[in-house]
Amino acid sequence: MKCSLIIIALILGSVIISSCKKSEEVTSEEVKIAETQLHTPTNGLAVAMKKASIKMRRLAKAVENNDWDGMDVWTHELKEGIGFNCVELYMIENNDIPNEFTILCNKFNSAINKLMLSGKKHDANNTSLEFNNLVKSCESCHESFNKDAETKLDFTD
């Protein structure tokens, strides 16, 4: 009886230890993946863009629902995610920055600013207009710098 209890305790112990090890491995693996995505110079812009398209989807919903607080959150997120960074991220990857890219990035920023402003005024008509202009500013940069994009941007789901 005693002996079988000890055996059970040993089995339980080893199961617990091995599952702990496994979860440690997974988390450090996940951290590694996240780090390479964040710091590898070859895909920094692409990662920022992927995040931007998720934020745009949320912003589109906020615009649709006249959710002014949501608009405030997602416009700021987008500005921080690509507005402030896209020139630098592009430069890291290409060792050069064409004038046109800077201009298109500024256009994106001014579209975001206008959308923020009409959101602050709770101006529903102007807000959907400025949102469309923002989408256009994404697209006009892609026309010049992301030509091989397969799908057109679509934020309605």
Ligand code: HEC
């Ligand atoms: C100033 C230029 C510029 C603006 C503005 C811009 N993009 Fe991009 N975008 C790019 C470039 C360049 C790439 C290609 C990046 C790469 O693959 O290295 C890209 C790629 C993408 C991709 C594909 C990422 C991938 O590889 O999976 C998505 C999605 C995307 N952009 C969404 C957006 C959205 C949404 C906006 C507007 C909110 C936007 N972009 C605004 C330049 C821009």
